[in-house]
Amino acid sequence: MLGLLLGALGLVVFSALSLLLGSRSVAVPDVIAGLTTWPATDIAQAAVQTRIPRTVLGLIVGASLALAGAVLQGATRNPLADPALLGVSNGAALAVVVGIAVAGAGTAASHVPWALGGAAAASVVVYGIASLGREGATPLKLALAGAATSATLYSLLSGVLLSRTDVLDEFRFWQVGGIGGTGFGEMLPVLPVLLLGAVLAFASARGLDALALGDDVARGLGSRTWIARAVAGLAAVLLCGTATAIAGPIGFLGLTMPHLARMFTGPDHRWLLPYSAVLGAGLLLAADVLGRLVARPGDIEVGIMTAVLGAPVFIAIVRRRRVREL
Amino acid sequence: MLAAVLLAAVLVTLCVGERVYAPDQVIRALLGERVPGASFTVPRLRLPRALTGALVGLAFGAAGTIFQTLLRNALASPDIIGISAGASAAAVVAIAILGLSGPIVSAIAVASGILVALVLVLLAGRGIAGSRFVLIGIGVGALLNAVVSYALTRAGVDQASQALRWLTGSLNEAFWPGVPPLAIAVAVLLPAALLLAPRFGALQLGDDAAEALGVPAARSRLWLIVVAVGLVAVGTAATGPIAFVAFLSGPIAGRLVPGRIPLLPxxxxxxxxxxxxxxxxxxxxxxxxPVGVVTGAVGAPYLLWLLSRTNRTGGSL
Known part of the structure; x- marks a missing residue:
């Protein structure tokens, strides 16, 4: 409980930093003026006001992705489960591109149904393929199936993109995963979906705890394993697909945050899930702020930052010998 | 047999284009006779394209098989374990951010492919032949793809389109100046791979058995990786990573020529x-x-089939 409070405190600090720091230097009094003066009277205040939705979106997306990762890792009992590595993001990406190309889906909100469909289809395919066979979905099989499916989806994607330069121009900015340039108007319609995903995720916590003992023991304890898996899977697809639709594919956050959280909480999902969400929100904001600072006067999209920071963590997890099972 | 099929494919490539020429016209044009139209199109445009395609295909096919055999995993092709991604990332950064073009892009791509392979070997430590190498490769590949995405947003839309075409793998840039370096590299590396191939048999028995048979396991494996990475990097530098060629060739050859390690096939x-x-x-x-879109679309169903089949039979996955 104390840890969660500390985490919440950290979120406040990072949110403040996210409002204070950016490509344009704005002094603290001006930031406060920007927060209190509506509408903005000068450029500095306007800059601060564009940082508000960006910060909120960062919190939402970070928490959603980390939660999706934690639930996915619990449901598959696989320490390497991550939406981006498992091809879920590319599934969403392909569907969004088809949406842009065929139906002219231009706004973030209209990306959502496409991304959800693509994410769901890709995750079912990847998990289905990987879990065939006697050993079930081992980390290696899951990662390979995901990487291979990603590669396939990517070449289909480039087939669409190469014939439509206009779609490429829109897509390449969506693809890097960024939380800038979105307004509250685009966020509001997707909030209920994310909320539903989060509720389902927390509801699945007990089931995931039972699953962690192994399917046979879980069944012996009276837990219906397939219901737990289905609820968790639905939560992960809702959270990850929607977050991907509004912010683009952001990799490695869903992978690394649950591992970080597990260091504080141990394996109990009732604590693990909220910790993951808080840590994910905080780290996404931190990565975004860092991306704004290292490439001044431009900024580096947060999806790039999380990949650069997260890949070493992934490799470290793999290098530790005991990655077999959760 | 296969060589005959390859020759036929080259010939068809030379004959078919905007205008279709009869085989005898093509051969006369190649021999230097003046054939209206064909004298320019065939030797200047179609021959380098056909040669580049064939050479790159040889390189990818051999390299993919080496990786798949060495890592004992049909999915461990250079497309998937990040080596192609290393070459691509460097090339896209060179095109889109540094504004380079031509041979220097190829050189950078080769160097970076080799560098990535080196990093993979170092990170995987002693367990080269195993799941760790593959998993680390996937992680590194994901990191490099983020670099590619970043470079794409920093470029103008024309450069981005050019870079994407390059990422997919395309023969559209295949003209004469690029052929000699590619030919030399393949002419050196492919025989080297064939010379090393007999050691596979011993390596597959495990390191101890290989040593007992007089095959230095660690060194053989290192050399095989060096040769395979060289082939991938050179091929990728010439045309971009043509999806799934490295991945598909080995299993198809294994089906056609059962028993041995099918490197040449x-x-x-x-x-x-x-x-x-x-x-x-x-x-x-x-x-x-571009060719990469087609191979990607062909490779996808095969890949899914392979995955489900090896998983069901509890294969080496």
């Missing part, structure tokens, strides 16, 4: 795949697609 099949896919992409579809 796999190389030939790689070449045939590239040429046929290019013909399809250029002429059979409405829009002209």
């Amino acid at each position: 796999a190389a030939l099949i790689g070449a045939v795949l590239v040429l046929v896919a290019d013909l399809i992409g250029q002429h059979l579809l409405g829009t002209r697609f």
